[in-house]
Amino acid sequence: MSRTFLAIGECMVEMAPSGSGTYKMGFAGDTLNTAWYARKYLGNDWNVGYFTAVGTDQVSSEMLEFLQTANIDVSGIRRLDDRTLGLYLIQLKDGERSFAYWRSQSAARCLAADRQALEASLGQAGLIYFSGITLAILPADDRLTFLEALRAARKKGAQVAFDPNLRPRLWEDAETMRACVTEAAGVCDFVMPSFEDELTHFGDADPKASVERYLAAGAGAVVVKNGPEEVLCARQGALRAFQPRPVSTIVDTTAAGDSFNAAFLAEYLKSENLEAAVAAGAGLAGRVIQHRGALVECLESV
Ligand code: ADP
16 A cells, blocks of 8 residues: 555635734644644654645745645645635634634635546545545535545545535535535545534434444444544444543644544554554544644654
């Protein structure tokens, strides 16, 4: 198997308030978070790449530099003259955060428009990771192209992992979201949802119902995260539950699921041991939520 971990999706500009009307610029996105943690967790014998589309402008170049500094391979990323990065602004009111987005014309929405470029990148990967947000931002035809490219990569031996990350506001409607996520699950070796999303948007009674629904859709294995509750895993007919270690001081749960997925997959790629993979995922997520922000340098004690 190729030792390339390829994450696919949208990385946005993040503007975070830094006091008295000023903002600090950063880069963020669910699949990027997973790539960033996978890079920390996988050994140097693995290449970790990110696939998306960006502009040719300065802020797009800065984003690529940010990824390269994190030792993430950007060689497959497409650059488009007439687009730029999506952006979101974090708004603070009485200590509560809310988000304003400018992403409807982002370059990343075109990431599957060039089928050849997409297939060329996917064709090099041993593990391909994407999310429901990756699917949501694509035009409907490009979603089909994307799923076809995943099928083709799988035929060449790649494994595919998917976090449904259900965000109905990014989709044209909730019915399309549910149909497309279900179809995508059918081309995946690992489907890694968070139960809260599945309860809200699919009406699953419990994590076992989510497992059964995604297995019925054709997923190879299903790993249901559920905050501090048990992680439920199903593979090859066996259903197993693992209890994450309790975390007493939770500072910020941003990227809990993204970091879990990274360490889970990295450990699974190394050992093929489901129990060790869940322990790694929960161990990393448990540390990430004890710090502020999505990208936390906290691996030394994993
Ligand atoms: P998401 O961030 O995608 O909503 P979850 O909230 O389900 O994901 O959390 C992902 C993982 O993070 C969990 O499976 C668990 O390992 C860890 N985690 C999240 N919240 C807690 C918590 N309160 N205590 C311990 N671990 C947690």
